[in-house]
Structures are given as structure tokens and as C-alpha cells.
Amino acid sequence: MTEPNREGHDGAALAHCGGRDVEHVGPVLDGELIDDTLPQPRPRATPTRFGRSLLSLRQAAGRLWRSAPVVRARSVAAYRLRKAPQDVVRLVWFVLRGNWRWLVKFWTWATYADLRADARRARLAGDAEARRAAQELIRSDATARWAKLGIFLRRCVIMLRFAAPVAAVLWLVNSVMDRAEMWPWLASVYTGLEAMRSVLVTVVPLLLIVLPVAWAVAAAFEGRDRTPGVGWLVRPDRDDADSWIDERMISKALAHLGISPLDRFYRDGGELVYTVAARKDGDGTFAQLRLPLGVTADMVAARRSKLAANLGRASLETWPTKGDEDGILDLWIADKGVLRGGAGAWPLIHDGQVDVFDGVPFGLSQRGVVINAPLLGVNWLVGGRPGQGKSAALRTLLLGAALDPTAELWAFVMGESPDFEPFRPRLSRYRMGMDDSVAEAATQALADLLTEMERRGKILGKQPGRPPKVSRKLADKRGLELHPLVCGIDECHELFQHPKFGKKAAELAVRLIKRGRKYGIVLLLATQSPTKDSIPREITRNVSCGVAFSVADQVANDGLLGSGKYAAGIRATELRINTDRGTCVAVGITDETFELVRTFYVPFEDGADDVTPVVARAVALIEEMGRAVESTALPEIEAAPVVDHLADIDAVLHGERRVRTQVILTRLARHNLGEYEGWTFRDLTAALAVYGIAPVKSDGNKVVRAEDVAAALADRDRHGREPDGDPAGTQGVLPDGSLRQSSGADQRKSGSGSTGSRDRQARESGQKSGSSDAHRGPSPAPPEPDEGR
Numbered sequence: 001m002t003e004p005n006r007e008g009h010d011g012a013a014l015a016h017c018g019g020r021d022v023e024h025v026g027p028v029l030d031g032e033l034i035d036d037t038l039p040q041p042r043p044r045a046t047p048t049r050f051g052r053s054l055l056s057l058r059q060a061a062g063r064l065w066r067s068a069p070v071v072r073a074r075s076v077a078a079y080r081l082r083k084a085p086q087d088v089v090r091l092v093w094f095v096l097r098g099n100w101r102w103l104v105k106f107w108t109w110a111t112y113a114d115l116r117a118d119a120r121r122a123r124l125a126g127d128a129e130a131r132r133a134a135q136e137l138i139r140s141d142a143t144a145r146w147a148k149l150g151i152f153l154r155r156c157v158i159m160l161r162f163a164a165p166v167a168a169v170l171w172l173v174n175s176v177m178d179r180a181e182m183w184p185w186l187a188s189v190y191t192g193l194e195a196m197r198s199v200l201v202t203v204v205p206l207l208l209i210v211l212p213v214a215w216a217v218a219a220a221f222e223g224r225d226r227t228p229g230v231g232w233l234v235r236p237d238r239d240d241a242d243s244w245i246d247e248r249m250i251s252k253a254l255a256h257l258g259i260s261p262l263d264r265f266y267r268d269g270g271e272l273v274y275t276v277a278a279r280k281d282g283d284g285t286f287a288q289l290r291l292p293l294g295v296t297a298d299m300v301a302a303r304r305s306k307l308a309a310n311l312g313r314a315s316l317e318t319w320p321t322k323g324d325e326d327g328i329l330d331l332w333i334a335d336k337g338v339l340r341g342g343a344g345a346w347p348l349i350h351d352g353q354v355d356v357f358d359g360v361p362f363g364l365s366q367r368g369v370v371i372n373a374p375l376l377g378v379n380w381l382v383g384g385r386p387g388q389g390k391s392a393a394l395r396t397l398l399l400g401a402a403l404d405p406t407a408e409l410w411a412f413v414m415g416e417s418p419d420f421e422p423f424r425p426r427l428s429r430y431r432m433g434m435d436d437s438v439a440e441a442a443t444q445a446l447a448d449l450l451t452e453m454e455r456r457g458k459i460l461g462k463q464p465g466r467p468p469k470v471s472r473k474l475a476d477k478r479g480l481e482l483h484p485l486v487c488g489i490d491e492c493h494e495l496f497q498h499p500k501f502g503k504k505a506a507e508l509a510v511r512l513i514k515r516g517r518k519y520g521i522v523l524l525l526a527t528q529s530p531t532k533d534s535i536p537r538e539i540t541r542n543v544s545c546g547v548a549f550s551v552a553d554q555v556a557n558d559g560l561l562g563s564g565k566y567a568a569g570i571r572a573t574e575l576r577i578n579t580d581r582g583t584c585v586a587v588g589i590t591d592e593t594f595e596l597v598r599t600f601y602v603p604f605e606d607g608a609d610d611v612t613p614v615v616a617r618a619v620a621l622i623e624e625m626g627r628a629v630e631s632t633a634l635p636e637i638e639a640a641p642v643v644d645h646l647a648d649i650d651a652v653l654h655g656e657r658r659v660r661t662q663v664i665l666t667r668l669a670r671h672n673l674g675e676y677e678g679w680t681f682r683d684l685t686a687a688l689a690v691y692g693i694a695p696v697k698s699d700g701n702k703v704v705r706a707e708d709v710a711a712a713l714a715d716r717d718r719h720g721r722e723p724d725g726d727p728a729g730t731q732g733v734l735p736d737g738s739l740r741q742s743s744g745a746d747q748r749k750s751g752s753g754s755t756g757s758r759d760r761q762a763r764e765s766g767q768k769s770g771s772s773d774a775h776r777g778p779s780p781a782p783p784e785p786d787e788g789r
């Protein structure tokens with residue numbers, strides 16, 4: 001038998017059953033073993049209303065804690081806390097320095113140090129009168145000062161003489177008389193005096209604390225750091241805290257430019273006024289400030305490299321330019337190194353369509369936003385040193401225009417370059433090469449554009465309401481044929497300097513640029529050489545969009561961007577050759593005074609060709625719309641008289657030997673208002689220059705000599721053509737015969753004056769004359785551009 005268990009329940013569990021000991025176990029339970037070392041799901045308690053509001057309160061507090069302003073405030077507070085020991089030392093230093101400055105000021109005042117310095121200077125300069133005046137001033141001032149002191153002391157003595165006996169009597173009366181026995185008025189005097197005493201007892205200890213504090217604050221203010229800018233503007237929460245720009249840094253940088261009026265301003269404790277405080281602007285910082293007297297924005301722009309060095313930036317990253325006034329400086333400073341990055345992929349490289357009336361993605365501005373460059377209503381002049389991205393930029397503009405199915409494109413490349421070969425299927429006119437036929441074709445194209453302009457002018461005039469310019473709505477009316485027409489000429493200086501066609505091309509281009517904008521006709525010119533000899537002044541003056549890649553000097557800069565731009569700090573000369581390839585300075589493409597643009601690059605070189613697929617897409621877009629590539633069929637301008645400028649000038653001379661240019665202009669306008677209205681001296685000079693005539697000076701006036709005009713007319717009659725071999729030119733009318741023979745002739749309606757056989761011959765000769773016309777590169781199959789034009 002098993003020894004009974006000492007514990008009761010065990011004893012109960014064992015019972016004697018028959019002859020055998022049986023162990024009783026308790027009731028059998030069905031269950032599952034739980035290992036409480038494993039994570040158990042927590043019972044979900046339904047939160048009470050109070051709990052819920054507490055939770056949402058906590059969440060709101062968390063959100064607030066993480067919100068941008070609080071994060072900034074926290075970081076500023078933490079920064080100030082870290083800086084606190086230095087700040088305390090600084091403040092103590094300011095207090096000491098403030099006291100010292102007061103002492104110096106007092107000493108200067110007391111000893112007439114400034115007047116003595118004047119007297120000393122006058123003596124050194126040998127200016128006896130000035131010295132005497134200064135000494136006289138010291139003497140009279142000293143007399144006046146001592147006199148004032150004497151008066152003050154005398155008043156004090158008088159006061160004391162009066163106050164002391166009164167005080168003594170009051171004290172005596174108070175000590176011998178009881179207050180109750182006094183006359184009431186005397187008692188009230190004593191009450192008043194006691195009230196004054198108790199006020200003094202409270203106020204004096206307070207003043208003993210407040211006055212030293214006020215003294216310390218005033219001394220700290222007096223002894224404050226007077227270097228420009230304010231320290232508390234330092235924002236420590238930017239990643240680039242060591243390289244970012246604030247007003248303090250700008251003011252400091254300006255203080256060390258070596259501009260004397262600015263230096264003087266700072267020496268006198270001046271603080272610059274920021275009309276726009278330094279603020280993040282795209283990929284950099286912008287600030288605008290009013291310069292002190294005697295300083296202009298141009299003076300700062302002229303010291304750009306020093307300013308850049310003072311700000312710890314490259315010159316290219318520092319853009320001091322003239323604001324709305326000469327005395328206002330606009331300053332944009334790029335974030336360090338940001339301009340080194342390219343613009344990225346052209347947004348339309350894989351898909352998308354363009355409405356040229358809205359513009360074409362051209363590049364990234366300095367603010368890092370995509371610039372949708374305007375095409376309609378403007379003309380472009382793109383320039384810069386060789387290999388810096390002009391042709392690529394022109395290509396981007398044309399590619400954008402190609403993606404507008406309503407746009408007609410012409411391209412002329414005045415050199416052997418395949419840059420625009422992939423455009424062939426999308427172009428209505430295309431010529432490339434160095435031979436004369438290309439120059440002739442381009443000149444013809446300009447003449448045709450003028451003709452087209454005239455036609456469009458008439459069409460517009462017939463529209464209801466006489467719209468002033470071609471709009472999208474009008475361009476979409478196919479019957480009107482007012483679609484956008486974009487003509488690009490690469491290396492245009494070759495055309496304008498062409499010995500035979502140059503003058504005429506220049507004259508046509510000037511007229512087109514001046515008047516074509518309204519009619520949906522756009523001229524895009526690119527050149528390596530924007531000097532006055534290679535590009536007519538009138539062109540550089542009148543184009544609305546100027547783009548300058550890296551240029552060598554001020555002349556090229558202002559030739560492309562407009563005169564005065566270099567002086568105003570808008571300088572493509574800062575762009576480094578090759579390093580800043582693809583980056584340009586542009587004016588007129590946005591509302592800003594200028595833009596520093598990192599242009600998009602659509603590769604077409606070394607086997608990489610992203611242009612062809614875009615062009616194929618552009619052609620497909622046109623086909624999808626059930627249209628063909630637009631090709632202006634030049635109309636004959638009925639009754640458009642051929643205007644002979646030389647003959648007209650001769651006529652209005654009225655047989656006089658010399659006539660003032662101003663008089664000629666008036667007479668010309670009277671003679672043919674439609675043609676000569678708005679003509680200026682420049683137009684007249686340009687018209688005469690075609691025949692090698694220049695106005696001469698006579699009695700202080702510019703005059704045209706009848707003999708010069710007569711000689712030019714005789715010469716023209718004798719040779720049957722213009723002196724330079726160019727047939728008598730006209731503008732805005734059907735082009736002359738020689739040009740017709742080659743380019744553009746087959747664009748005219750039949751009966752426009754050129755026979756089919758002549759056109760054929762011209763086309764054949766054109767094709768023979770230039771290898772340039774042969775298809776190159778990976779260009780898809782036609783629709784063939786009309787190369788014979």
C-alpha cells in the first residue's frame with residue numbers, strides 16, 4: 001500500500017479499491033496547452049469616448065510637432081541653445097565695447113577732438129582760414145559750454161539756498177510740534193512729504209535694479225557688431241548651412257567690393273535696405289536691394305567676379321543685374337554646383353504634341369522650371385562660340401514646332417552639316433550646303449516669306465473685326481492658309497555675308513523680322529558670329545528672343561542680347577567654353593529680364609539619334625489628322641506693284657541737286673503711302689546701300705545727292721541688273737527672275753511667271769549643284785521636301 005500523502009487532497013485522491021490501490025485523478029478536462037512565452041494577441045478593449053478624444057488629441061499634437069514651421073522653430077531653438085554660451089560671451093563683449101564707445105564719444109565731445117582734427121587738417125593743408133575758423137569754433141563752443149555749466153550750477157545753488165532753510169525749518173517744526181497741534185495745511189504738507197518718501201523707498205531699490213539692466217542693454221546696443229547684416233537671420237535648418245546665402249552674407253560681400261560710395265556708406269554705419277529679402281528661388285537664392293547714394297547696379301555688375309568670390313560662388317553662379325531702377329540691384333545666386341547638371345531629357349522626347357501658340361519646351365531656367373519658349377509672334381537669334389549648342393537649340397525649337405501638325409517648317413543650313421537631316425520628311429523646304437545655290441534658295445525663301453506675309457495681311461484684313469494677328473482659331477481655318485510658318489536658318493552669317501545674295505537676304509530678313517510677327521511667320525536664326533558685319537544691326541535690334549551661348553566679348557554679347565545688356569550684368573561672357581556647353585543666357589523668352597537656360601538636348605551625333613523618332617512621330621501626327629505636311633503654295637499677289645525704291649527716290653528728288661534725307665522720307669510717304677509709311681532714316685539708308693549709295697553730310701544735315709542716284713540708275717540700266725549682280729530687288733513682292741529660276745518657283749501657282757520647264761531645269765541644276773541636297777543619315781522615306789525651291 002502506498003504511504004498516504006501528507007496532504008489531504010492527495011490522501012483523498014488515493015482510495016482502497018478491492019485488493020488493489022487505485023489512484024483517483026480528478027475530472028478529465030479537454031483543453032489546449034498555452035505557451036505564454038509566445039506573443040499573445042491582446043484583447044481589444046473598446047476605447048471610451050474620453051480615450052478616443054485623448055488619442056486624437058495626441059495624434060494632432062504629433063502632427064503639429066512634425067509640421068514644417070514647428071520643425072523649423074525647433075531647429076532654430078536648438079541652434080540658438082547650442083550657441084547660447086557664445087552668445088553670452090558676445091553680449092558681454094558688446095556691453096564692454098558699448099561703454100568704451102561712450103567713453104570715446106564723451107572724450108571726443110569734451111576735448112573737441114573732431115574740431116581739433118579739422119584744425120589740424122587745415123594747418124597741414126595750409127588753409128589758414130579754415131584753421132582759424134575751426135579754432136574760433138572751439139573757443140566759442142568752449143565759452144558757451146562753460147557758460148551753460150555756470151548757469152546750471154548757479155541754478156543749483158539758488159535752489160539749495162532756498163530749499164535748505166525750508167528743509168531745516170520743516171525739520172525743526174516737526175521735531176518740536178505734535179502733528180495734531182499743527183495747522184491743517186502744515187499737517188498736509190508733512191503728509192505729502194511722507195507719501196513722497198514712501199514712494200522713493202519703493203522706487204529707488206527698483207531703479208537700482210532696472211537702471212543697471214537698462215544701462216547694460218543700451219551699452220550692448222551701442223557696442224553691437226556693426227558689420228552688415230543681422231546674425232539672427234542665420235537659418236541653421238538648411239542642409240547647405242555653410243554655403244547658403246542670406247542678407248548678412250550679401251551685405252558683407254558687397255561691403256568688400258571696393259566701391260567707394262558703398263564703403264563710405266558702411267563706414268558711416270549704414271544698413272542696406274532689402275526690397276526683397278533673400279529667399280529661395282528655384283535652384284538658387286534671389287534678393288533685391290536698394291543701393292545707397294552714388295552706387296548703381298551696373299557698378300556692382302562690373303565687379304561680378306569679386307562679388308562671386310566674396311559669396312563663395314563661381315562667377316557663372318552669381319547674377320547681379322539691374323532691377324527696375326538703376327539704383328536697385330537684383331541678385332540671383334545659384335546653389336553651389338547646381339548649374340553643372342544638364343537640363344535632363346526633353347519632355348516631348350517620347351510622346352506629346354505641341355501647340356506652337358503655347359510655346360515649345362526649350363530648357364530649364366535658373367529657377368529650375370521648364371521654359372516653354374514662345375514661337376509665335378517672335379523671332380529668334382541664337383548665337384555663341386562654335387560647338388556650344390546653337391544648332392542643338394535651334395533643332396529643339398524646330399522639333400517642337402514639328403510636333404504641331406499645323407505648322408509648316410523650312411530649314412536652311414548655310415554649311416556642310418547634317419544637323420537637320422532627320423527633319424527632311426517634315427520639312428517643306430530644306431537646303432544645306434556651302435554653295436551659292438543654298439544662299440540663293442535661302443534668299444528666295446525670305447522673299448517668299450515676305451510675299452506670304454503680304455497675302456496673310458490681306459486675308460487678315462478681310463476677316464470680321466479685322467483681327468490684328470494670326471490666332472490659333474484663324475490658323476485652324478484651313479481655307480485661310482494662315483497656319484504657323486517657321487523658317488530656321490543655321491549659320492545665317494554665311495547668308496548675310498554672301499557676296500552675291502547677302503545684301504538682299506539681309507534686307508528681306510530685316511523687313512520680315514519687323515513685320516512678319518503678326519502673320520504667324522517666324523524666323524529662327526543661328527550664328528557663330530553676331531558682329532555688326534555678319535548680322536545686320538537691324539536684325540539684332542529687332543529680334544525679340546535673343547539667345548547667347550558662351551560668347552567671347554561684350555560686342556557679341558550685346559549683339560545677341562541687345563545693347564546695354566553687358567553693362568547691366570546680363571553676360572554670356574561668363575559662360576565657360578565647353579564646360580557650360582548647352583547653357584545659354586536668353587532674353588525675351590519669358591517675362592524676366594533674362595534667363596539663364598540649361599537647354600534640353602535631343603541627341604543627334606555619334607550614332608545616337610533621338611531626333612528621327614520624334615520627326616517620324618510628327619509626320620505620323622499629321623497623317624493621323626488626314627493632312628499632308630503643310631506647304632505654302634505661294635499665291636500671285638494680284639496687282640501688287642513692283643516697287644522700285646531707287647526710281648522712287650530719284651523721282652522724289654524733284655531734280656534738286658541735294659535733298660535732305662528727312663525731306664526725301666516725307667516725299668516718299670506722300671508718293672506711295674502704302675510702301676513708305678513708317679520708313680525711317682535707317683530704311684532709306686538700307687535701300688540706298690543696296691546700290692552702294694550712302695547719304696552724305698552737307699551743312700550739318702544728311703543729304704542724298706542726285707548725281708549718286710542718277711549714276712546708280714544708269715549703272716543698273718546699263719547692266720540690266722543691280723551693281724552687285726543682284727537683279728533690281730523688290731520687297732514684299734514676287735521675287736525677281738534669277739531667284740525664281742532656282743528656289744521656290746514651284747511653290748507658286750501656275751502662271752506666276754515661271755514655266756514648268758524652267759522650274760525643272762532649276763531643280764535639276766539645284767540638285768546637281770549641291771551634294772548637300774542628297775539624303776543623308778537615317779532619314780525616313782518622303783514625303784519629299786521640295787528641295788528645288
Ligand SMILES: Nc1ncnc2c1ncn2[C@@H]1O[C@H](COP(=O)(O)OP(=O)(O)OP(=O)(O)O)[C@@H](O)[C@H]1O
Pocket residue numbers: 342384385386387388389390391392393528581582583598599600601605
Ligand atoms: N543642351 C545641351 N546639353 C548637353 N550637350 C549639348 C547641348 N547642346 C549641345 N551639346 C553638345 O555640344 C555639341 C555641339 O553642339 P552644336 O552642334 O549644337 O553646337 P554649335 O554651337 O551649333 O556648333 P557649331 O557652331 O560648330 O555648329 C553637341 O554635339 C553636343 O554634344
